[in-house]
Amino acid sequence: MSEVVEKGAEAGTAATAVTPATAGKAASRKSRKVGIVVSAKMEKTVAVEVTRTIKNVRYGRFQKRSVKFLADDRVLGAKAGDVVEIEETRPLSAKKRWRVTAIITRAKGTATAAAPAAPAPEA
Numbered sequence: 001m002s003e004v005v006e007k008g009a010e011a012g013t014a015a016t017a018v019t020p021a022t023a024g025k026a027a028s029r030k031s032r033k034v035g036i037v038v039s040a041k042m043e044k045t046v047a048v049e050v051t052r053t054i055k056n057v058r059y060g061r062f063q064k065r066s067v068k069f070l071a072d073d074r075v076l077g078a079k080a081g082d083v084v085e086i087e088e089t090r091p092l093s094a095k096k097r098w099r100v101t102a103i104i105t106r107a108k109g110t111a112t113a114a115a116p117a118a119p120a121p122e123a
Contacts, residue, residue: 081107
């Protein structure tokens with residue numbers, strides 16, 4: 001039998017090219033969205049509001065449309081007002097289908113864990 005070898009490829013190697021940009025990254029089919037945390041009053045869960053703009057078909061004006069997603073937040077500890085990135089995941093509860101993957105910016109006025117609290121003045 002004759003073996004067909006593609007031009008530039010050696011026998012026994014795959015013909016797919018791996019570039020440095022794609023090396024180490026698996027192609028993810030999971031949807032990602034960026035939104036603002038509007039409620040962090042639940043345990044392990046935050047409500048994230050994602051706002052998008054659409055163009056009105058008849059008048060051509062842009063309108064804001066927003067939707068709230070419940071996202072799992074066990075590790076990062078997002079607070080209300082934080083801008084976060086959420087990723088689609090398997091169903092975690094009846095309404096929870098998203099997971100917080102990163103906190104992009106913290107809300108103004110919230111103390112971070114790295115900044116120590118100022119000591120109380122002694123009287």
